[in-house]
Amino acid sequence: MNNRNFKYPDTAAYNCIINYFKSKQIKLEDIASITYKMQLKFIPELHEDEAMSAVVDVLHKREVMNNAMVGIALDQLASKSELPEPLQSIVENDAGVFGVDELLAEGGISGIYGKIATTNFGYLDREKHGILKRLDTVKGEGVNTFLDDIIAAVAAAAGAKLAHKYA
């Protein structure tokens, strides 16, 4: 039942995400660096701290936090083999036709920053840059099916924010 007295836990949500990133050795600077490099060719006067500030803004948006938390929870549960079958096998094997990871990331995170963000996301998802390359190749460290898409979507959304700022 929808509980109208429930107060959205903004701070707890933000901390949950940031702490998970830390546990995976991902710094916000790593994400901002992807954003910065992606937008620099379009905005030559861009500064790295603007990219950082855009990343922090994106990560405070509730819709972003909700989708990030769900993806993180699914990775964590899959790492402990606690998802019901056959979902556990599908997530564990990062099945190419799964698509829910891209939906949460593209539809739920970059999508709310408009179509530039969606296009950025598709590009980053294929051409792994920086921290995304590392995430794509780590082995034996639990399931990261959703994590790389979340990072790409946050970087993509921050890039779209900057594109609009300078348009």
Added chain:
Amino acid sequence: MNNRNFKYPDTAAYNCIINYFKSKQIKLEDIASITYKMQLKFIPELHEDEAMSAVVDVLHKREVMNNAMVGIALDQLASKSELPEPLQSIVENDAGVFGVDELLAEGGISGIYGKIATTNFGYLDREKHGILKRLDTVKGEGVNTFLDDIIAAVAAAAGAKLAHKYA
């Protein structure tokens, strides 16, 4: 790591969803009935078995099954208080600004049947019909945050299939 040798478990996925519906006393006829009533005013010659057939088709599509399974797993885990906080509280209280339930349902299920399906979904999500009304009001029977949206999205998608068939 993406495992290219992984074979998608179509039958297990379908059965997992149907069995969960059964455990919640939801029959495919209940979903088809929503589809039928929604489309009848546009297609006066519609038969109920066409609606049933459209619902079954929709539920065999992989993208639909993936999103349905994720939503179901999240409801099941939330019912057992096994989601990490603050996600557990957000799902349990069906927070109005959560939106991941609508994303999986609208973006992941009805969305792939085009914009008619999306509009159908928005309508059904607000104006609870048939089984949706029951789901919206059951209490004390575990968490159903995702379930009602999944049902609405499947009914909406089946309706869009019928609309295209008769266009």
Added chain:
Amino acid sequence: MNNRNFKYPDTAAYNCIINYFKSKQIKLEDIASITYKMQLKFIPELHEDEAMSAVVDVLHKREVMNNAMVGIALDQLASKSELPEPLQSIVENDAGVFGVDELLAEGGISGIYGKIATTNFGYLDREKHGILKRLDTVKGEGVNTFLDDIIAAVAAAAGAKLAHKYA
């Protein structure tokens, strides 16, 4: 060719939309009234001027303006029979399987306000309220295939803004 020196015409875009609404006897108050009535049951303390302010904010967003201008242009061109065939016939007859009107409205306008806005849009698109009812029934006054979806999407997006504000 993408011209990087092009400066986005924010004021001209906003005025173009508002003037078109005026020419169709649609006031921003009419749109705000839909938003207000839709959200009042969720937010009993809501004031009408908050709804108005949300509508004005939505209409200043570039992504919203772009999609609104494209929809308006297509209605205007179709009214003068200046679209190429068979698109002219499809738009003129508001074919049920067209869907581009809902895509610009839902995907391009309400979509960037998150899933609550998408659900609001689907609801308003079916249950025509206020000015939407009038638009749906005017005859012989040119083509309004896109206009009613644009209005519904703006009202839906403004409603989602208010929902987040009070969450």
Added chain:
Amino acid sequence: MNNRNFKYPDTAAYNCIINYFKSKQIKLEDIASITYKMQLKFIPELHEDEAMSAVVDVLHKREVMNNAMVGIALDQLASKSELPEPLQSIVENDAGVFGVDELLAEGGISGIYGKIATTNFGYLDREKHGILKRLDTVKGEGVNTFLDDIIAAVAAAAGAKLAHKYA
């Protein structure tokens, strides 16, 4: 007014699109070639005629045809300076923050083939391959703001069809 007796002109719609492609020296083989090259690394046993067949299938889908026709009409009208201002200037200059071209392409064409197609689209939109590279660099031959996105979206959707076929 929605005219329920209107019969959707499937053949005229398909021919309108194909003829426009021809007038721009784009063959379906050019689109299939993008699809083939994109998917070959994932599906080593893929044949070029399967890619061609997937492209033809995609182009017969109504939702695809509707969005393609709208994009083509907007390019044609912009080429003749027949769009109302400031939309004419925005389309003519392919403004980076426009986004309606990506919406019709990604949301309206590749989107209905699921999230793999969306990701494919984002990748192709940035890394112009084959015919897309040529389209991106032709000058003085009218406005092609929507055309390259439509081509990329059709190639992306066909790629997703093949990915599902081999999953």
